Amino acid sequence: MPKKSVGQFNIDFIQILNEAGEADPSLLPHFTEKEIRQFYESMVFARLFDEKALNLQRQGRLGTYASIRGQEAVQIGAGLALQASDWWFPAFRDIGISMMRGLPGKNLFLYWAGDERGNAIPPGQNDFPIAIPVGTHIPHAVGAAWGAKIKKDPIAVLVTFGDGATSKGDFHEGMNMAGVFSLPVVFLCQNNQWAISVPRARQTASQTLAQKAIAYGFPGIQVDGNDIFGMVQTTKEALEKARRGGGPTFIEAVTYRMSDHTTADDASRYRSPEEVKGWEGKDPILRLKIYMEKTKIWTPAFEEEVARNSMNRVLNAVTEYEAMPPVDPGEIFDYVFEKPTPDLIEQKQNLLSPPKE
Numbered sequence: 001m002p003k004k005s006v007g008q009f010n011i012d013f014i015q016i017l018n019e020a021g022e023a024d025p026s027l028l029p030h031f032t033e034k035e036i037r038q039f040y041e042s043m044v045f046a047r048l049f050d051e052k053a054l055n056l057q058r059q060g061r062l063g064t065y066a067s068i069r070g071q072e073a074v075q076i077g078a079g080l081a082l083q084a085s086d087w088w089f090p091a092f093r094d095i096g097i098s099m100m101r102g103l104p105g106k107n108l109f110l111y112w113a114g115d116e117r118g119n120a121i122p123p124g125q126n127d128f129p130i131a132i133p134v135g136t137h138i139p140h141a142v143g144a145a146w147g148a149k150i151k152k153d154p155i156a157v158l159v160t161f162g163d164g165a166t167s168k169g170d171f172h173e174g175m176n177m178a179g180v181f182s183l184p185v186v187f188l189c190q191n192n193q194w195a196i197s198v199p200r201a202r203q204t205a206s207q208t209l210a211q212k213a214i215a216y217g218f219p220g221i222q223v224d225g226n227d228i229f230g231m232v233q234t235t236k237e238a239l240e241k242a243r244r245g246g247g248p249t250f251i252e253a254v255t256y257r258m259s260d261h262t263t264a265d266d267a268s269r270y271r272s273p274e275e276v277k278g279w280e281g282k283d284p285i286l287r288l289k290i291y292m293e294k295t296k297i298w299t300p301a302f303e304e305e306v307a308r309n310s311m312n313r314v315l316n317a318v319t320e321y322e323a324m325p326p327v328d329p330g331e332i333f334d335y336v337f338e339k340p341t342p343d344l345i346e347q348k349q350n351l352l353s354p355p356k357e
Contacts, residue, residue: 009214011207013222016229019282021290029233033297039080039228040292043072043285045310046096049105052314053095053112057263061322063114066093070226070258073284074190076100077231081239082158087126087148089141089159093190093257094130097160101127105317106324115327135161135168138187142174145185145248156242157185158235164195166209175250179216184242187213187250188235190225192257197270213250225253226284256282 016027056062079100095108111118119129131137141159148155165171178185193200213220223234238249256279260267292298333348
């Protein structure tokens, strides 16, 4: 019986700025020198903040922390592409986007210290709280996008997650619903090659993660996640398409988690130093610096100013975080139910005023 093809697809790979700091002139958008300096300064700030958080954790001044080292271009690029009216649903390794959205640094430190006050989103900032469970926030983002479509609200919704989330049912259910109803949502997967200790090759037999979108009826794009130019442009175009009613997009940003999964992990037990070293040359900050040197945008004086200003911002955030008064321990009982049960009332009283023996 003759075979008949019922469908074909291609997955585009987007790279504008390669690891040698060379930009493809046919793809390079018109970024001003001011914008390029902002890209660099924002990534440096994110890295210095990240390094400080790791140091605070080792000193016992912060709880378990998930580093973003190596993923700065994905996050700064996505943060820059979002508009204030858009909604964003974050995963736990997303402090770079949080910074670009305006979340105070002290909030991020508070959050990773286990203080729920860090999860208080400033008024007017359209961000949902950080989702620690893998992938569970994806259906929430899709629901928000569905609501926006019903209300004819011309906004886009961005949801970010790691490669491990693509193995969860929440991911597939969210993607399917987004495709069926052509919702204004962008799925941004930070494919950092490891779902804790499970390598990308053991997570799926698919050649790319981006192609998973094809099954749900909308485009999947793969982009070099260490290319800040590619990240800004690809995410911006996908969000603009969503706002004008063009439906969802899945972006697979290929990057690498340079650090451990969290400070509770030891990645040296499951990946080789050679693998990590191979990715060091693809560092997103280094490649932008090389490009800026070649185009005479970078100077030693600029570098010194960026480092100084960024570190001052980080240290100010630490000071504000550590100056926060302790939270009332009784609050852990106050918001379990709309009205406290007798058991909760008794437990709170026992905590605050222990019975004398």
